[in-house]
Amino acid sequence: MPAELLFRTDAYLKSIRARVVAVHERGIELDRTIFYPLGGGQPGDTGVLLRPDGERIEVVDTRKGDAPDTVLHIPAPAASRPEVGEELTLGIDWQRRYALMRLHTALHVMSCVVVAPVTGGNISPDKARLDFDIEMSALDAGRIERETNELIARGVETATEWITDEELDARPELVKTMSVQPPRGAGRVRLLRIPGIDLQPCGGTHVRNIAEIGAIRVLKIRSEGRRNRRVEIALAT
Numbered sequence: 001m002p003a004e005l006l007f008r009t010d011a012y013l014k015s016i017r018a019r020v021v022a023v024h025e026r027g028i029e030l031d032r033t034i035f036y037p038l039g040g041g042q043p044g045d046t047g048v049l050l051r052p053d054g055e056r057i058e059v060v061d062t063r064k065g066d067a068p069d070t071v072l073h074i075p076a077p078a079a080s081r082p083e084v085g086e087e088l089t090l091g092i093d094w095q096r097r098y099a100l101m102r103l104h105t106a107l108h109v110m111s112c113v114v115v116a117p118v119t120g121g122n123i124s125p126d127k128a129r130l131d132f133d134i135e136m137s138a139l140d141a142g143r144i145e146r147e148t149n150e151l152i153a154r155g156v157e158t159a160t161e162w163i164t165d166e167e168l169d170a171r172p173e174l175v176k177t178m179s180v181q182p183p184r185g186a187g188r189v190r191l192l193r194i195p196g197i198d199l200q201p202c203g204g205t206h207v208r209n210i211a212e213i214g215a216i217r218v219l220k221i222r223s224e225g226r227r228n229r230r231v232e233i234a235l236a237t
């Protein structure tokens with residue numbers, strides 16, 4: 001059963017109540033959720049589901065289910081399992097998620113400083129990376145750091161927009177990430193717009209204003225294969 005994916009419209013929701021719709025070996029499904037499931041290089045959320053009697057079910061990971069818009073909340077092995085129909089209070093590990101949101105949005109900004117096809121990417125709570133199809137000599141850590149931080153300092157508000165599959169097909173230049181094609185078939189695709197900086201399909205969670213990123217530092221640049229160059233960043237503060 002599809003869940004209402006509240007993180008899509010408000011990435012800042014830290015706690016809500018939701019009802020259990022299914023419990024099976026792969027996880028717990030709820031009628032709505034603020035837990036982001038692993039996807040697009042962003043890890044699944046962790047946190048807790050609180051039962052009416054106060055018992056805590058630790059959520060160690062969140063994954064997409066097989067059907068569209070289904071979300072599996074994966075409980076710690078020793079945690080109890082709720083009953084279908086039970087109302088739970090959800091709480092995400094906000095400190096971890098907010099770090100992911102800041103780093104995720106920082107990658108959008110950095111992808112506009114390094115002008116090259118993106119071949120991959122990954123985000124963790126303490127660092128994030130993008131892989132580019134580019135010559136090593138074209139990458140300068142000091143320049144990438146400085147120019148990314150100059151863009152972040154513009155402090156613009158981010159915006160979510162939706163376009164149809166057909167509109168996206170007509171604008172292939174929007175898709176920078178060759179390895180991760182935006183999900184199709186649902187009829188519409190979500191875009192993240194950072195006005196004057198970036199516009200690309202993305203289903204992840206982002207900060208409202210890029211000033212929240214603060215600043216980034218480039219941790220390292222290295223070769224990952226013949227044409228692949230990996231740029232790894234962290235938050236400076």
Ligand SMILES: [Zn+2]
Nearest residue numbers: 104192202204
């Ligand atoms: Zn994104």
